[in-house]
Amino acid sequence: KANDARVKGRDRRNKECRNENRKVRVRHSATDGRGSKTVKRKQPISMAFLPTTVKEARQRGWDSVDVVLFTGDAYIDHPAFGAAVVGRLLEAEGYRVAIVPQPNWRDDLRDFRKLGAPRLFFGISGGSMDSMVNHYTANLRLRHDDAYTPGGKAGFRPDRAVTVYSQILKRLYPHVPVVIGGIEASLRRLTHYDYWSDALKPSILAESGADLLIYGMGERVVQQVARAMRNGYNAKLLRKIRQGAFLSLIHI
Numbered sequence: 001k002a003n004d005a006r007v008k009g010r011d012r013r014n015k016e017c018r019n020e021n022r023k024v025r026v027r028h029s030a031t032d033g034r035g036s037k038t039v040k041r042k043q044p045i046s047m048a049f050l051p052t053t054v055k056e057a058r059q060r061g062w063d064s065v066d067v068v069l070f071t072g073d074a075y076i077d078h079p080a081f082g083a084a085v086v087g088r089l090l091e092a093e094g095y096r097v098a099i100v101p102q103p104n105w106r107d108d109l110r111d112f113r114k115l116g117a118p119r120l121f122f123g124i125s126g127g128s129m130d131s132m133v134n135h136y137t138a139n140l141r142l143r144h145d146d147a148y149t150p151g152g153k154a155g156f157r158p159d160r161a162v163t164v165y166s167q168i169l170k171r172l173y174p175h176v177p178v179v180i181g182g183i184e185a186s187l188r189r190l191t192h193y194d195y196w197s198d199a200l201k202p203s204i205l206a207e208s209g210a211d212l213l214i215y216g217m218g219e220r221v222v223q224q225v226a227r228a229m230r231n232g233y234n235a236k237l238l239r240k241i242r243q244g245a246f247l248s249l250i251h252i
Contacts, residue, residue: 072127126184166208
């Protein structure tokens, strides 16, 4: 009888645990786990790669894109690659996002022209690794490989990639906002000592001509930037966003 009582007690506790777990799963499905309601995605994340050409964009039925991302890395749809993460997060918000990996800056700039001007902004990242560290050793010797390029080949991104890409885009599309981010931009958002030239350099915003810089972990910030730019470049809204940097005239 004692044995039967223990078995019945154990079964009852197991049943109670299962019921409680079921309630927790239901509660978490309707909230974000912290008691607040979740925001439903406007559009589910597609299993297809983000388009990198006009043809791929048209296959999705797009006649234009909202955001075009440029990166110094190859396009690999993996969380280790910042451009892929940002692209997917913007896609989940319902934006049409295209990506241009390792554009050729030496030719007629067709890689920068092929997708045209986006509705919202151009986004630029030098890649998962600072382009100067990617190219040179601490002794200023040229490296002969690139871990973020297919086959490990070097030479598929310029020195100071963020600045080069941004200057090209501002020259081709002067009225389209350019937003820069990633490790290369984040570390140069203020006046800084540049090891490679052994000199003090101004903010990368001044050299690149970009309109806005997102520093640090910018996955959520870039979504806020996209929302602020829905109806055009709104400086007042953008200046309220944390982790954003911009140039401003100071009257003395």
